[in-house]
Structure formats: C-alpha cells, structure tokens
Amino acid sequence: MKKSLAFKNIIYFIILFSLSLNSQNSNFSELDSTYEYLSEKYYEYKFTDTIKAKNYADRFLQKATLENDTIYKIIGYEFLGEILKDDTIYLQFLDNLIIETSKMPTKMFPTLLYVDKGRHYIINGKNNESLKNYILALKYSNLYRNDSLKYRIKDRIASLKFENKQFVKAKKIRLEVYNFYNNQSKYRETTEYCALLINLTNSYISEKKYDSARIFNTKANKYANIIRDSIMIGYSLHGKGHIFYAEKKYKSAINSILKSLKWINSDSNHRSLSNAYSKIAKSYAKLGNQDKAVLYNLKIDSLYQKTNVTYKSQKSSYAFLINYYKNKNELSNQLLYIEKLLKVDSILNTRSKKLSKTFTEEYDIPKLKAEKEAVIGQLKDRSQKIIYFSIAFTFIIILILAYQIRKRIILKKRFEKILNSKKASLKKINIIEKQELLIPKEIIENILNGLEKFEKKKGFTNTSLTLNDFAIKLKTNTNYLSKIINHYKNKNFSNYLKDLRIAYAIEILDKNELIRKYTIKAIANEVGFNTAESFANAFYKKTGFKPSYYIKELNKRKTA
Template identity: 35%
Template sequence: MIKNKFVSTCLLTFFGLNITHAQLSNTKKIQLLAEESYQELLENYNSNDSKSDIETDQLYAKAFLLKAKEENNPIKIADAYYMLSDLYTKTSKNEQALAYADSIIAITKNKNNYSYPAKAHLLKAKILGSQSNFQDSMNELAEANKYANINKNEDQQYQIKYFIAILKSNLGQSEESLKLFKSIVEYYENKYQENREYENEYIRSLYAYGIAFNTSKKYDSVQKINDKAIQLSLRTNDSSYYNRLLLSSASVLYNKKEYKSSLDSIRKLQKISSSRSNNDATKNTINFLLGRIFYQQKKVDSSLHYLLKVDSFAFKNKFFFPSIRENYELLIQHYKKEKNIEKQLFFIDRLLLVDSILDNDVKYLSSQINEEYSKPNLILEKQQIIESLEKNNITKIIVLVILSVFVLLLVIIIIRNKKKQKIYQKRFQELLENKKSTETKITKEKEVQTNTQKKPKEIGISEIIVNDILKNLERFEENNDFLQSNISVASLAKRFKTNSKYLSKIINVHKDKSFSNYVNELRINYVIEELKINTKFRKYTIRAIANEIGFNTTEAFSKSFYKTTGIYPSFFMKQLEKQEISKKM
C-alpha cells in the first residue's frame, strides 16, 4: 500500500515537472490514477491537508469518480461527489459544494445505505449554517436525522446533535446548548480513547463547547477547554482548529476587557497562518474582533477600517450572526460623535435590517442585544419614522408548525421502530424454538420427494452425475465445509471433480436456490445453532463471527442473516444474552 502510494505520488510529481515536454493533460493523469484501488486513492486524498494541495486532491477525487462511474457503483460515486464537495467548501465555493451534495442525495435516497443520504444532508446543513441560513440548515438537519435514526447511525446522530447545539447557541438558548455540548464532548472523548481517528471530531467538539461557554460569559471555563483542545491540536497535522482556538482565546480576552492580550493573540494567529489558510468567515471574525479592540483602545481610524469591512462582508455574503449587532452599535456611536447624520441614519437603517433578519431567520431576540441601543431608541433617532416594531407572529406560527411536523415525524418513526421491534422479537422466538429448523427439515423432505420425482433428462444431466454431486453436497453439509471462506462454484466443482455448470444447475434445481444463497443459508443455520448453545461464541464480535463462518465482510454476514431470518445478528445475540441473564436471576 505504501509502495503504491509512493509510486502515485512520484507519478504526479513527474507530471508536474515535465508538463512542458510531455504535454500530459489532467484527463490523462486522472485515467492513470483511476487504475489504483479505491483505498489507495482515498488514502492519498486524505494525506493532503494543506490548501496548496487542493489541485492534487481534485485529481484523486476525480480519479475516484471516474473509477466509480466505469464500475457503475452509485455509493462510490456518492463518495467521490462528497470528496469534491468538501474540496469546494475549503475554497469557499459553496454553490458548487451544494450542487454536489444535491447530486449525492439524488443518487442515494433510495439505496438504503448506512451513511447516505444522511451524510449529504449533514454536509448541506454545515454549508448553509456557515452562510447563516439557519432555517434551511435546520431543514437539512431534520432530513439527516430521519435517515440517521432509521439506520441507527450513532456517529451521524451525534453530528446532528452537534449542529443542533450550535443552532441553539445562535438562538440564545445557552444553557440548553451547553447541556448538549457536554454530552457531545463526552461521546467523542470516549470514541477518541477507543480510536485515534476520532481526534478531529473530539477537538471540534471541545472548540464548539468553548464557544458556547464564551456566549454564556463563563470565560474561565472557555480557557480551560481551549487549553485542552490546543494541546490536542498541536499533535495533529491539521492546524485549522489550532487557528480557531487561538481566535477563541482572543475573543475571551476581549470579553474580559484584556484588550492588549487579545490583540497579541490575534497577531500571533496572523503570524503563524497565511491569509489563504483562513476561510472568509474566519477572516471576518478576526476583522470584527480587531474593530472592537481598536475601538476600546480609542484607535478610531483602525477601528473604523475593520468595522466597515465587517459590514461590507455581512451584506455581500448575507452573513449575519447575533453578536454582529455590536458592530453597528459602534459605527452608530462613532458617526454620532462625528455629527455625521447621514452616516448615522445609514447605519441605523443597517441595524434595523440586521434586527429584522435575525428576527426572521435566527429567531434571536433578547434584552441583552438591545440593551445599549434598543429599538425604541433607534426609532426615536430616526425622527419617529417608525412608531413601533412589531414582532412577526407569522414567523412564530411557521416555527410552531415546523416543530409540530418534526415532532409528528419523530412519533411516527418511534411507532414504526416499536412495530419493527415486535416483529424482530417474534422472529427471534421462532428461531429459539427451532421453528426455522423445522421448516428447513420439511423443505429438505420436499426436496427428497422432488428429487425422486424428477427425471434426469429434465435438467439434461446424467443421473449418475446428479447422484454423485448430490452425495458430495451431502458430505459438504455434514462436514461443515461451507464454513471455509472464498468458496465459489468453480472451487467446489473442482473438488467434486465435475464442472461449474453442472454443479450450479443441480443446486438450482435440487436445492431450489442459487449457489451463493445455498452456501449463505447453510452458514446462517449453522451460526444460529452455535450461538444458542455456545456462550463463548456469543462473546465474539460480529466481525469475528462473520470471519469464523466464512464471510469476508461484516456487512455481507449481516445482510445474509437478515435475509435468512428476518432479523439482524446483533439483535439475535442481544436477545440471547438477555435470556441468559434472566435465567441466572
């Protein structure tokens, strides 16, 4: 694997150095890379963390896509689209990223996949949330939640919980947000202890937890969490969260009125990271913080420079957040002192518009926001152009309707899950009482009767050959040879000293099923009996059991178990354990 990775890297380097002579197009590079395995392409894609490698990442992603399209593999195509969408978010090309996310949803919504389309809905929620489009972001989270619950995908459920906590924080529901973040941090901390691959998620959850504490003005807690997250982030090659954590620390210092220390933290951040390494939202946050720091230090020109930058970015990108109100309060104060009525009224209008957007899109209103420049004061300064600013009741009704629908959907999902549990429990009892074994026995008796009734000419194979193969199959079943992995029609035919065509046809006619179904059902019937009588076997993981009885993947084993029994192996094993515990009690 390492050798292949090295070779592919050398290829790309060679292409880059000799492009003038070879005139090798990106299309040719992609075609050559597509000959690698999915795993190799993904590993090479993930190994490029810096933004300077975006073009290289695109080559790997497009090679992945080409390979998936040639094989007509919709899930792999979705994986490639996700890689490309992720690349576009890194370069702030959100429209292209959303387009790829929509394509993923279109091709996976009916595939009953464990990760998709919930993964794509989560991606859309993240992008829309970064644009302050909280209503659409919430809609995407609702869709993701529906699929994550159906698939019992715990990782996705916690990703959704993470975004809900952020939304609650933006809605001013600080205490609820902190409770959610606490459980999220605990979840990812446990995952991180089990698997270091969860490091990024753990750091991200700590960072967001700190932001929530900052909003709640619990500054000591923020710094404690930030220090822990910074230590973790220094161990990884990805410096994006380290930069954000420095910015979070700068924000805490500002809130504690330690303006010089806050400015020092920002300068440190700017020194260690180039302007290209920070996305637009991060740059805007830095500008917002600098504008406020310089205002408090009475550096008017510097403050004004950054405050105006924040205003320009907000309206150009439709990027509004609750604390941005302070930006306009400071601008209004400045122009009021300057007695610049035209500018003063201009930014009062801006502030009223921001209030309206926050009211309608974020549902965020609190006395703290309006403490210094409340709406009555703004209306008065506008020479009573507006007598009162009423809240939009229609928006509240829409929110209630959406929440009601969401609750109704959750109730429906819960009811459906309960029905499924009853069905699973019934099937478990049937398996426990050997009803399945009885059905298998009856089926075999019917097969014997059918076999005696069928004439050799009906399948076009000599009776001697048929009987010989059936005897071999009988020994195959008695000796549990079906537990061997990688059994194929060809390998078994070779063992029986016959040809694949004869073997396949005899199994189809006399066993009334395809070769793969025949072998898989034998394995499943075997493992059911083994799990019922062997308590040690029950302690194996699903993966270990799958390997033990000849399946190459856990997914293949689970699907085959469900197809044969109507329940999943994890459920069957849990029920067996429950019965064992109840017997001991």
C-alpha cells in the same frame, strides 16, 4: 473552519466506512493524480485566480467521475459551485444523490448527504435550512444506528441552538457529545473533537464561567498540538482571546485574537473571521483607540461585501460606524451604514424567527413527543412489571402457605405418632445382640446391669456426667464402657445420653402440667442438658419439631 475540514471530514468517512470504489486510469500527470494535490491547488487559486481555480475544480471532478468515486464527486461539485458562485450546481447534485440513496438507505447514505447540505447552508448563513437538513440527517442516523454521524450532527444542532441564544440547551447537547467521544474514542475524529472543545469553551463563556471555559480551551490547544493541526491551534487562540475579552482584559484579547487571524483566514471561515474582527474592534474601542476600532469595523463591512453573508457581528459594527460618522458629521457615510444596519437587522430577525420556528416545530416538539411516548412506554412497562410482580408475589405467598400447612400436617402426624407410641415413655433401651466382644462375659454383664439401673434411676439427668465419671461409677474403664454401649445400644455414649434425656423429656411433659410451664432452659436442666439450645436441637433432631411446639400441642390436647 470549513475549507480544510470539508476535505478532512470526507477523508475520515472514507477511512471509517472502508469504502472500496472502482478506480480507472486517468490522463492526469502523476502529480495531478492525487485528490489532495488538486484540492490544495484549488484553494491556492480560489481567491486570486478563478480561471486556474476552476481548472483544478474541473480536474478534481473529472477524476472523481472517471473513478466513479461518489465521495470525491460531492467535493468536486462543491468546488465547482463555489468558483462559479452557483450553489445550485452543488445542491442539485446532492438532492439527486439523496433521491437515489433513499431508495436503499445505508449507515452512510443519505445521512452524510443531509449533513453536507446542513454544513453548506450554515456556511452561507442559512441557518434554518441548515437545521432542517440536520434534523433529517439525525433521523437517518438513528434509524440506521450510525453513532459516529449521529453525534457529529448533534454537535452541529447544538451550534445552531447556541446561535439562537439557547445557551443552556446547547451546552447540554455538547456535553452529551463530549461524554460520548470520551467513552467511545474509536469514533473520535480529531478535528471534530477539537472543534467540540472550542464550542464548549464558548458555552461556558456565555455562562460567565471563565475557569471552566479556560479548562476546555486549554484542552483544545493541547489536543491541536498533539495532532499538529495548526488551524485548530489558531481557533484555540481565538477562544483564548474570547475569554480575555469576556474578562475585560482587552489588550490580552487583542494579542491573542490577532495571532489567530492567519489560521482563520486560511480556513476561509468567514463567520469566525467576522467575529474575530468584532472582538478586536470592541477591545480597541474600550481602550479608547478609535482609529483601530474603525479599521476593524470596516474590515467586517469589507468581508460582508465579499461574501454577502449576514452575521450577528455586523450589527454592532454598523452601529459603531453610524455613531462614528455621525460624530464626524459625515452624513452620507452615516446614511450608508444606517441602511446596511437596517438590512442586516431585518435578515437576522427573519432568520432568527425561522430558526426558532423550525426548532420548535421540527426538533423540540418531536423530541418532546418522543420523550412523552418513552415515558408512557416506561409507565406501561412499570404497570406490567407491577402486575407480574403481584402475580409472582401471590404465587410465592400461596407456596409459603401451602408449605406451612403441609408442615403443620407433618408436625401433627409426628406429634400423634410420638404421643400414641407405647415407647414414648422412658424405657429400657433394647439390647441388640451382635457378635461377641473380646471382653470377659462377667464384665459385660456387670456393665449392662449397671446401665439398666442407670436408666431406671435417671442418672442421665446429671448435667455434668462424663464417660470417665460413669466408668468410675460402674467400676470399669472408659474403653470397655464405650465399646459395650456402641455394641449393645448401637450408638455412642453422647447419643445414648441424648436419647435417654429426650425420651424422659417427652414423658414428663406429657404427664406433668407443671413441667410444661417451665422455660425451655429449665426443662433442659431438668432432663440433663446444660443449655436450652442443645436441648432444643437434640429434641428437633429426634422428633422433627421443637420442644415449644410439642408443649403447645400437649396443652391443646389436655384442655380439649
């Protein structure tokens, strides 16, 4: 799929990189002034009238030169090299550009130039040279972070791996490219994406996963219809025929591939055309139609004579023709195709060895070395992270230990303070003199006396005591009782009870060894709390440590 793609792909890069190149006036007619028109006319006469085709190639190159348009000059030199059958015209121009642009590389150059060389070589069956240029292109795309070109190059490398029978590796790369395009649709170039879907079709056919192959081929067909690309529709039909052939549905394979020939021909994709002829010939042979099989095998030979480019499909074709003429006892034709098979086989073997060697030495091994360095780097990073983590962990442990030591010192001081305080035992809560309340003095005195007796008799140890019960006992109302406690004790009724109970707990724990052996719940009930939790919380709030700590320290002190 090279003829139209050569032009479409360049247009894509012009749009992508927004090149602004100087334009100059030209002497061409209005109709001749467009590159697309000149390109179409060139292809129209390429195989029918080489003089006219060269005329349009010259005009195309002259226009690009006058306008100093590098991209179109590349296409112009390619046209000229094709029509004069002299690759050096095109390749020399690319090499000169590579030398020039390598001095100050950009995202686009010289990467695109290596891609063009790789494409040119693969069209002409020079797979090893193609791979070398794609490897260089990949290097520059990585250096200058051109993801658009990078994944196009990877797809081309995958095709070469597929050609080299590295089917699993080829599919892995193609799926990587497929996922990239799906995640970064802004980089997706319609024709390239469609070609990728067809390539994935071939990958799954090679694994005999025909359902998966059909899924990707259907996607390719739908996408080609959406973008109205008739050539890509043709390739999807070819892919469909390939699936049918693999499934041994030979009639369906023939019908589908025959429909694709028009578009493959129009694209001048000789490799795909030879492969299409081969599948048709093999299908007819399987169906027992020898005449049709011979016809399409001869088409493969004719294509070889025309292009002088060697493809794998030629081997099976010549093997068939050798056997066919042997059975007909036509020794001259039998010898002719034996010689052709030997020549093609030699070229393909040499090409395969070179390609395998280049893959190993220039792509796979450097990739493995890079992967090795990455792993070593990860291990170093991991080691550094472990060291940093160990340092951080040690620092945290030190902080925790320091905190615990400090906490113990503070708790010890609090314990000593409480233990040595003369007020640690149950005492009469100091009465704070304040402004007089609007309550009769006689009632105030009676309530204060009642509170004093309440404290002495440890009435606060009653777990069910309420403000209302206490008011009834003191023969007053809750309003007076609450106001007097708040006024003279400087706390509400609830805190008044808690303070009395905690003070009593401190006293009896200090004096009574048996009490220290109680459970926290039992001690709580002993001093008036309903639950161990409420006692522990009140104790901590008052002293700064838990009852268990206080008991533990008391036991140490008593046994010392």
